[in-house]
Amino acid sequence: MTHRAWCLPTGIFMSTPDRGAEPAEHEEGEEFARPRSRLPDNLRRDQPLVPVDTVAGRALVVVIAILTFLAALSAGGALMAARASEQWRGAVANEMTIQVRPDPRRNIEADLARAVELARAVPSVAEVRAMPRDESDRLLEPWLGAGLDLIELPVPRLIVLRLNASVANDLVAFSQTLRREVPSATLDDHRLWVRRLSTMANTIIVAGVGVVMLVLVAAALAVAFATRGAMAGSRDSVEVLHLVGADDEFIAREFQNRFITLGLRGGGAGGFAAVIVIALLGWLASAWSATPEADQLQAMFGAFEIGWSGYGVVILVAAIVAAIAGLVSRVTVRHYLRAMS
Amino acid sequence: MVRFENVGLRYGMGPEVLKDINFSIAPRSFQYLTGPSGAGKTTLIRLILMALKPTRGLVHLFGQDVSRLEATTLTDFRRKMGVVFQDFRLLDHLTVYENVALPLRVLGKEEAGYRAEVVELLRWVGLGERMHAVPSVLSGGEKQRAAIARALISRPQLLLADEPTGNVDPGLGRRLLRLFMELQTLGTAVVIATHDLALMELYDAPRLVLADGHLHVDA
Ligand SMILES: Nc1ncnc2c1ncn2[C@@H]1O[C@H](COP(=O)(O)OP(=O)(O)OP(=O)(O)O)[C@@H](O)[C@H]1O
Ligand SMILES: [Mg+2]
Numbered sequence: 351m352t353h354r355a356w357c358l359p360t361g362i363f364m365s366t367p368d369r370g371a372e373p374a375e376h377e378e379g380e381e382f383a384r385p386r387s388r389l390p391d392n393l394r395r396d397q398p399l400v401p402v403d404t405v406a407g408r409a410l411v412v413v414i415a416i417l418t419f420l421a422a423l424s425a426g427g428a429l430m431a432a433r434a435s436e437q438w439r440g441a442v443a444n445e446m447t448i449q450v451r452p453d454p455r456r457n458i459e460a461d462l463a464r465a466v467e468l469a470r471a472v473p474s475v476a477e478v479r480a481m482p483r484d485e486s487d488r489l490l491e492p493w494l495g496a497g498l499d500l501i502e503l504p505v506p507r508l509i510v511l512r513l514n515a516s517v518a519n520d521l522v523a524f525s526q527t528l529r530r531e532v533p534s535a536t537l538d539d540h541r542l543w544v545r546r547l548s549t550m551a552n553t554i555i556v557a558g559v560g561v562v563m564l565v566l567v568a569a570a571l572a573v574a575f576a577t578r579g580a581m582a583g584s585r586d587s588v589e590v591l592h593l594v595g596a597d598d599e600f601i602a603r604e605f606q607n608r609f610i611t612l613g614l615r616g617g618g619a620g621g622f623a624a625v626i627v628i629a630l631l632g633w634l635a636s637a638w639s640a641t642p643e644a645d646q647l648q649a650m651f652g653a654f655e656i657g658w659s660g661y662g663v664v665i666l667v668a669a670i671v672a673a674i675a676g677l678v679s680r681v682t683v684r685h686y687l688r689a690m691s
Numbered sequence: 692m693v694r695f696e697n698v699g700l701r702y703g704m705g706p707e708v709l710k711d712i713n714f715s716i717a718p719r720s721f722q723y724l725t726g727p728s729g730a731g732k733t734t735l736i737r738l739i740l741m742a743l744k745p746t747r748g749l750v751h752l753f754g755q756d757v758s759r760l761e762a763t764t765l766t767d768f769r770r771k772m773g774v775v776f777q778d779f780r781l782l783d784h785l786t787v788y789e790n791v792a793l794p795l796r797v798l799g800k801e802e803a804g805y806r807a808e809v810v811e812l813l814r815w816v817g818l819g820e821r822m823h824a825v826p827s828v829l830s831g832g833e834k835q836r837a838a839i840a841r842a843l844i845s846r847p848q849l850l851l852a853d854e855p856t857g858n859v860d861p862g863l864g865r866r867l868l869r870l871f872m873e874l875q876t877l878g879t880a881v882v883i884a885t886h887d888l889a890l891m892e893l894y895d896a897p898r899l900v901l902a903d904g905h906l907h908v909d910a
Contacts (some may be wrong), residue, residue, distance in 0.1 A: 397786075439859060586780070592766075593742060593769060593774060594797060594841070596772035597763065602795050
């Protein structure tokens, strides 16, 4: 280090009018006129003031990742239940069937024709279709296997009724008439089933949303504790920041940025894992769908896939977790700084 | 710009470290703050910085009673002061460059706007080659110069330097002293806490002397 390196730079205090002593050294001031062209390109700058990559930070990332994973799966499950119940409702709600059981003492074809006739007379029934024998046999295939000769078996026959959209208060009377006129026939009200399934689906949805809420609360608590820990660990840095002129807002923002970063990392990892798991399950389900078991499952639960909106929900959950991390850390820091001063 | 009236301070339940302190610091003045180790020099500087509240008495800063300051005014006042801590207090995970740029960064300034200025100052204090280093790998004297650069970068109206030559060789100490004198001529009020008699003899200036908790001024 040469002595001349210590003369005052011309740039720094140029705005001050009364530059003082030691004129001999000022001639060398041009030494400092060049830095603009010689600035190092690799200057490390704008590093977070609160260190991000600490052991505690990594632990928090793992916790947030796990919580996000669970929340995303719950949200995905709730969404799947919602979609399945919507499918049932759409397909089944305005349909009823009459089941005509075979009875050795009766003529099933005559009973069928009589039931169709009775159904046609009901105002709220829009359309009546007796299902041909081979079609109703095919319905049983998934359950009994193909190639079985069903002619030998006493298979019930079905009449499908499509209802008018309007309310149907004549259906109870119709059910009674049917039972009186054709004792071997019963009216299946799908809507009861739909109601039960909807209740079940709603329970799943409520439980899923509840789990998501709990997980978000847990994430918020984890971030609050981690922030307090980080604040206690950075007490000294925080004091230095205050003394060099940082206000609480600035410090809170630094912590908030740090925890948003951690939240995004954890949320991203957990959300990504959830997407992978869901995609894998969907793939397994479709690889499996050639089997009759899959048909049964599909019949009950709808297609096992959550579609783009499902992936959207997963990403939304991850984003909410990151946002909560930022918000909670901000509030915690504000609180802490107020208590400190 | 700084005025103390009958200020007393004790840490917790301990004895009074400072008693009945009365003095003032004028704008553009230069003074030493001296006294034996443990006399309370650092404590007095912390009082001026509003990092400590006096247990009694009045502290006036820039014409205002500090006990009645809003948080925002307090921040404004701190931005008018530059401080070199005795133990430097550089942030360990930041480079020298980032440490020195800190007072500008907390003002919310754009990095591109002050980069040249910070690099210039770093070269000036002889840390041009070390600006990428983190404090833990610096020598004591290098840390000291980084701390001084951080105190100067925002061109404070009041510079408080606590033992700024404690870790450097006498030659460098002299050059630093000349730098503080130059600052004073440029309009900064300078307070240098030191017990280095040789340093104080190099340039004659009023001395605030602390002894037994009392302060008297040697003009
Ligand atoms: N945080 C604290 N808590 C309790 N006592 C303290 C604290 N800081 C300083 N003291 C005491 O106050 C007295 C003055 O300390 P101070 O650091 O101000 O001395 P100083 O003049 O700066 O000394 P030196 O020249 O060694 O730096 C000392 O007796 C010290 O033990
Ligand atoms: Mg001290």
